[in-house]
Amino acid sequence: MPSSRTVVAVDVGGTDIKAALVEGDPAAPVLVDRLRRATPRGATGAETADALVSLIADLVKTWSAESANPIEAVGVVVPGIVDAEAGVGVFSANLGWRDYPFRAALRERLGLPVVFDHDVRAGGLAEARLGAARGFTDAVVMPIGTGIAAALLLGGRLHSGGGYAGEVGHLSLGAGERCGCGQHGCLELRASSAAVARRYTERTGRPVRGAIDVANAVRAGDPDAAAVWAEAVEALAQAVILLTTLLGLQAVVLGGGLAMAGELLLAPLGDRLDELVSFQRRPELRLAALGDEAGCLGAALLAMDLLEG
Numbered sequence: 001m002p003s004s005r006t007v008v009a010v011d012v013g014g015t016d017i018k019a020a021l022v023e024g025d026p027a028a029p030v031l032v033d034r035l036r037r038a039t040p041r042g043a044t045g046a047e048t049a050d051a052l053v054s055l056i057a058d059l060v061k062t063w064s065a066e067s068a069n070p071i072e073a074v075g076v077v078v079p080g081i082v083d084a085e086a087g088v089g090v091f092s093a094n095l096g097w098r099d100y101p102f103r104a105a106l107r108e109r110l111g112l113p114v115v116f117d118h119d120v121r122a123g124g125l126a127e128a129r130l131g132a133a134r135g136f137t138d139a140v141v142m143p144i145g146t147g148i149a150a151a152l153l154l155g156g157r158l159h160s161g162g163g164y165a166g167e168v169g170h171l172s173l174g175a176g177e178r179c180g181c182g183q184h185g186c187l188e189l190r191a192s193s194a195a196v197a198r199r200y201t202e203r204t205g206r207p208v209r210g211a212i213d214v215a216n217a218v219r220a221g222d223p224d225a226a227a228v229w230a231e232a233v234e235a236l237a238q239a240v241i242l243l244t245t246l247l248g249l250q251a252v253v254l255g256g257g258l259a260m261a262g263e264l265l266l267a268p269l270g271d272r273l274d275e276l277v278s279f280q281r282r283p284e285l286r287l288a289a290l291g292d293e294a295g296c297l298g299a300a301l302l303a304m305d306l307l308e309g
Helices: 045-066 102-110 119-130 193-204 211-219 223-247 263-276 291-308
Strands: 005-012 016-024 030-038 073-078 081-083 088-091 098-100 114-118 139-143 151-154 157-159 251-255 284-287
Touching: 005 045, 005 119, 005 291, 016 045, 016 291, 030 045, 030 291, 045 073, 045 098, 045 102, 073 102, 073 119, 073 291, 081 114, 088 102, 102 114, 114 119, 114 291, 119 139, 119 151, 119 157, 119 251, 119 291, 193 211, 193 223, 211 223, 211 263, 223 251, 223 263, 263 284
Parallel strands: 005 073, 073 114, 139 251, 251 284
Antiparallel strands: 005 016, 016 030, 081 088, 088 098, 139 151, 151 157
């Protein structure tokens, strides 16, 4: 039986940081305290990373003084390309760092064991152990927000591909507008939450706050919203069938802003998959269960796993 642990978990985003003091064991972690802070920004990516390390060190110091139990480890997860084995943030387009040694810098400041990984993979780990992907050995956990990335659960283990696996938003679906990655017709240009909002505004001239506004317009009978939504569903269906053909998926777990639409997304996506599947195993579609706590829970699980050895 795993022993109870006390760890700090930090989920870094482009806008803000979610952090938590977590107690329990890997089977039942409990977020006993949590907070949000604005993600610090420096003049360069390296300065941003330095400021982030300082902020995390301050958070751990504060919780160390307040916690009844000593903090045993820290888990930190970030966006971008991550070399988890080396503990290095290889590249973040939004935050600017390149090849920053996060784990070494944090260990030096904290004097504690530190685990460092990718935010989406950590969220996928949490969904696999505690949430909607639980019980599956081959699944994809796909948050759909400003971009689209995925955690790949293969043979019961998360697959990182040296930090490069899971960038499904850059699956090219054929001709289309040019993506920042250099390709044309990428999935996230059609089906991300940001793309759905942008395409609706381009089509109608009416600005919206996000994909959920477009979903509400679909429900209200707006034909332009329905057309944009149908294009996003089609792109997602093509991507899911491609991933299923390659990986033999049992399930696809959808999260992020677009998944907030619930059955408005799941029902047409499921219908389209039924049409596309021929010899493939048709994956079960599920909505993510852990919401915006998934990253922190995943970071905590990684820290507890590190302690369990």
